[in-house]
Amino acid sequence: MRSYTIREQRPEPEEFDVDFALHGAETAAATAGGPASRWAARARPGDRLTVLAPAVEDNGGVDFRPPAGTDWILITGDETALPAIAGILSWLSPGTRAKVWIEVAHEDDRQQLPTFADADITWIVRDEAAAAHRESVLDALRAAELPEGTPYAWVAGEAGTVKAVRRHLVRERGIDRRAVKFTGYWRRGATEEDLIAELTAGTAASEED
Ligand SMILES: Cc1cc2nc3c(=O)[nH]c(=O)nc-3n(C[C@H](O)[C@H](O)[C@H](O)COP(=O)(O)OP(=O)(O)OC[C@H]3O[C@@H](n4cnc5c(N)ncnc54)[C@H](O)[C@@H]3O)c2cc1C
Known part of the structure; x- marks a missing residue:
């Protein structure tokens, strides 16, 4: 599983756009990227993905929230x-x-x-x-x-x-x-699994404090 941004979503027909940055794809070893980059580099119409995404517009994934008083x-x-x-x-x-x-x-x-x-x-x-x-x-x-x-x-x-x-x-x-x-x-040199493992360990540590 990897995290991506829904760049745009349309109701009819039900579609959304995701822009994948293809790291590693331009080198001779096209496998240098991770699973998401590799998938995107080879994706063809009709390929399938499982997507977990919010069902409402204002959701926890929206992290751009300037407070009142922002100039x-x-x-x-x-x-x-x-x-x-x-x-x-x-x-x-x-x-x-x-x-x-x-x-x-x-x-x-x-x-x-x-x-x-x-x-x-x-x-x-x-x-x-x-x-x-x-x-x-x-x-x-x-x-x-x-x-x-x-x-x-x-x-x-x-x-x-x-x-x-x-x-x-x-x-x-x-x-x-x-x-x-x-x-x-x-993060350079770390997969998303590595990052999630670190975050989870950090949360567990702060819960223990
Ligand atoms: C909230 C959120 C939203 C995101 N939205 C987007 C988005 O819309 N589009 C998008 O392209 N990415 C987006 N990302 C970043 C994306 O999730 C990561 O780049 C992800 O690691 C790619 O997965 P992978 O399977 O290709 O590589 P991984 O298996 O995670 O990593 C494999 C190797 O590739 C390296 N790597 C990973 N990403 C890059 C990169 N971009 N450039 C160079 N080296 C890299 C890692 O350091 C690691 O060494 C988002 C991340 C988050 C947390």
């Missing part, structure tokens, strides 16, 4: 978070100020992200051809001038990057830690 939105993520970022941007109220940094593997991974928000979107391309200009989300964020007022930050993507971005926002930018929603969507 502007800060978002960072990679290609795995792109479907969620697209959803967030399409949902923001007209004129909401948003600063967004998205790291993707290739130039072609850039997408149109329709929004009514006043969104300033920075794309960071990891493309090898652009290696000379390589800049991580964290470097870009460090160099950025942030708006005045009270922010709400939503941070997702590779767990190590997410942790570093959160630390920067809280420690160096002085953003209230309760206003930073952060989620490791995957």
Whole structure:
């Protein structure tokens, strides 16, 4: 079982879209990715999947919840978070100020992200051809001038990057830690089973305390 974002859902006919980032698929060893990436790389019309998904629109999986009094939105993520970022941007109220940094593997991974928000979107391309200009989300964020007022930050993507971005926002930018929603969507060198096992162990440990 692997976690994915429902990018869009339609009632008639009943359909939803999932965007899979195909890690490992472009290397000679197409098996380098995990089961989800491998499945998506070979998927053909008619293939079947078992899906566990929420049945109501406002559900526990919706973790973008800026509190009242938020002046502007800060978002960072990679290609795995792109479907969620697209959803967030399409949902923001007209004129909401948003600063967004998205790291993707290739130039072609850039997408149109329709929004009514006043969104300033920075794309960071990891493309090898652009290696000379390589800049991580964290470097870009460090160099950025942030708006005045009270922010709400939503941070997702590779767990190590997410942790570093959160630390920067809280420690160096002085953003209230309760206003930073952060989620490791995957971790370099760890499968999703590994991550869930860690989370479960963490929960068990805190229940024992
Ligand atoms: C709430 C949530 C929503 C998510 N939504 C999406 C989504 O909409 N689209 C999407 O593509 N992903 C999404 N992800 C991330 C996705 O679940 C992980 O990338 C997942 O690990 C992929 O499963 P796998 O079977 O391909 O690889 P796994 O078996 O989990 O891992 C195998 C190896 O691949 C590496 N790996 C895993 N993911 C990546 C990656 N993206 N890039 C490079 N190496 C990787 C791991 O570190 C590991 O070494 C989401 C995760 C969460 C928690």
